[in-house]
Amino acid sequence: MIYNKEVITILGEKIKLGESKEVTFEVAKLHTSNSVEVPVFVERSKKPGPTVLLTAGIHGDEVNGVEIVRQIIAKGINKPKSGTIICIPVINVFGFINITRDFPDGRDLNRVFPGSLKGSLASRVAHKLIKEVIHEVDFIMDFHTGGAGRFNAPQIRIIKGSKKLDQLAQKFGAPFVLYSKNLNKSFRSTCHKLGKPMLLFEGGKSFHIDNTVTNHGVNGVKRVLHSLGMLSAKFKVSKPKKDCVFIHESKWIRAKYSGMFKATAAINSIVQKDEIIGNITDPYGKFNHFVKADNTGYIINVNELPIVYQGDALFHISKDKI
Incomplete structure (x- = not known):
């Protein structure tokens, strides 16, 4: 692989070694004829190195991921001492404006x-991202949050069987690394097929910015960039407080009844099989169902909605032997 070509082309703009450029990703035009544009920040060092892409906001309501990439830019972490760093803080700008997922x-x-190129609006944006950005990229970190009121513990998601991804996930240093399959037609799946490795970060929940989750994301990026020889010497790299736990198997616990829900088990904690981890009640004080853990494991996701319906996901628990 040839790192740091003399000139790279991002969204039609040619960017030379040592240059910084803000490139425009023109998503579409509104019905008012106004253009909808997303800024893409490209920072290139004069020294050779990989090209790393940081993305967030594929789902417009996942603002915690946007905040992580925003901090990377605001603090100057995206100015590499070697290689190239490309930042797209908000891919789905339509969803971000309206705080909606789609x-x-x-x-x-x-x-x-x-x-x-001739598909729906979303399909055209996906096509442009792949054809005009991803072709120049060597490695990607994509930032997401839990949806529908479910709070994810900070975690990296990767596929099994890639030593390179295992190593990069270890370097990132999130509390958990969850092995998960690439979903059909997802950004991660497409990048994998193109030979572009990706760390997918999940942390927090939609419509919410959590400082702890944000810190995990920013510190993880610094650790990975440092391991690639790209992080400026002015930034300190902290060690994770705990070794990351690799999770090979996990299970969702779902609501057996509809009602008012309250979790009693904390995110990141270890629970024992048959331990009471929450309860579902009715509004009238006539019913109280205790939710129990099906197995011993780590709590990696908790539903924080006060009202749930039968079948709703309540907890995500690891199943690996502890």
């Missing part, structure tokens, strides 16, 4: 990759 066409952007 595109105006009702589609989930993360289910239409690699997209199509």
